[in-house]
Amino acid sequence: MAFEKVEGVSVYGGTIDGRGKSLWACKAGGGNCPDGATSLAFHGSKDIMISGLSSINSEMFHIVIDRCQGVTVQGVKITAPGNSPNTDGIHVEGSTDVTITGAGIKTGDDCISIGPGTTNLWIEQVTCGPGHGISIGSLGKDYDEEGVENVTVKTTVFTGTQNGLRIKTWGKPSEGFVKGVVFEHATMHNVQNPIIIDQNYCPGHSGCPGQNSGVKISQVTYSDIQGSSASQVAMNFDCSASNPCSGIELQDIKLTYGDQQAKSSCSHADGTASGFVVPPSCL
Template identity: 40%
Template sequence: MGLTRGFSSVFFLIFLFALATNAQEERRIKIFDVSKYGAVADGRTDNTKAFREAWDDACKWQEGKARVRVYVPIGTFYLKLSDIYWHVNRLVVTGGGILDGQGSSAWTRNSCREGSSNCGEFPVVNDITSLDSKTTHFLMFGCSNINISNVVISAPGDSPNTDGIKIGSSNRIKISRTQIDTGDDCVSILSGSSYIDIYDVFCGPGHGISVGSLGKYPNEENVYGLTVKNCTFSRTRNGVRIKTWGSSFASIAAGFTSENIFMNNVENPIIIDQQYCPEANCLQVPSHVQIKDITYKNIWGVSSTKVAVKFECSKSSPCKNVVLTDINLSYNGVDDVTISECSNVNGASYGRHSPPSCV
């Protein structure tokens, strides 16, 4: 079933794209069938050119107000995805099937685990499975009004840099009823993103749901309007996390709510880290990212470390209006031995708290 070629191979099984100009305009559908462009479902032929041409023609279609669909028939399609771009609104991906990135051929050559700043980017690709991507499974940049639901994302916990869903400069993204097992962030929300709703998501293994890292580059756009609800984190490195670099570059991260969340043996269930530094020789300077208006409500379960709540905020830009309500996190199943650690944070606490709140 198709040998990998370099780091850019990918298998598509029963893959269906649908690009809609307006959800209410369903009278006409223009179909672009990749097989009509020469795509062959034999698991060996490189179909990159056929997929790219079908995608490009669909994006250029402007006749009337027809919905546009790029259709992939049943079969196993091999292609390199480096030249197919996703700068679209109102995208629907459905039809069942598996996107197999065959990432194990590349993971051993990825130096991200060693803290290298030269990790390299490997090409990657309603009811879709993304399996063993070489790096990020789903990357959304410059997107609006996208729903992701009933998706399975799977990679081993020790696979480097295999973020489940990475979102940057995008707005009004909804992720629901999705299972994410990966070696990096289950969901990563980067600069310029707003109105992101995540609910009914299972995360684990992985590094949790993270905002950031922010503040590494100048002129980063703000992040605001994130909701994480009714989610489960199991044996992850982090639960709900905000991370920023120590640097002089300023931006704002605000208006986040994490509610009704179960933690199962999570290392850092609730964490704000404004001295994030996965590399060697980071600058030890205060972060200038302003974090404010953050709410944590009804979060319970088991922490695999004693520090269940940690707010390490910036001395130059302290966290503002951090509110905790009804937090109940035990340490390895034993009550009342977890602790909270706080620095440079102000806010309020309500209801029951285990560990005792330091806000």
């Protein structure tokens, strides 16, 4: 279901069943599969409200906000199996003044993905799991790409996810950037990568560009991030050698790894740590 160049449209309640199981099975079998459909998309639209909607088993993305202005998504429930491919919960791209609150997302890809050209995005009170976390990116796949700026993600809970709070960019030249991001009040339950910046993103690790990412990441704050990591490296800042991350701030972090000491890892990253920070900062 797609809306293009509409204004003042509201979607209240209801359930969309994408019936994606046959497409997922085709992809799992490596067959020549159709592209698949997004369950609900708004393109080039303004003043949109999506409230109380349930979306289940989408073939591809559940909800897409593309080139829109003034969008509120509240109280949505998104459900797909943890092994369903490319079933991102909510994808925002090229949009400004978007608010996402009170969402419960269980899916097989990013719970929320934030694409190029996204500015003034507010995300609050979101549960995620299963899924791949809340991700800015992937960015930098194209050279002439808009940046991401002024994003707040607060009061989130991640359960058994592949990632928690993630920024991911391709290892190749790009004019893209990430600037002015705040991640705060997040709880992790057995999350593989609770805090991660991956500037060598390459799913499947085949045909990777193998270059330095041109995406410039700066002014990113992590505050009050608590919980348990499923891997020993609970904080991983793998930044670009040619465009190092700058202005990373860690405040009041407590991430554990079973009965062992969790670790942090930094590559080409610069920033500060304040308050109680565990694992100890490598910035």
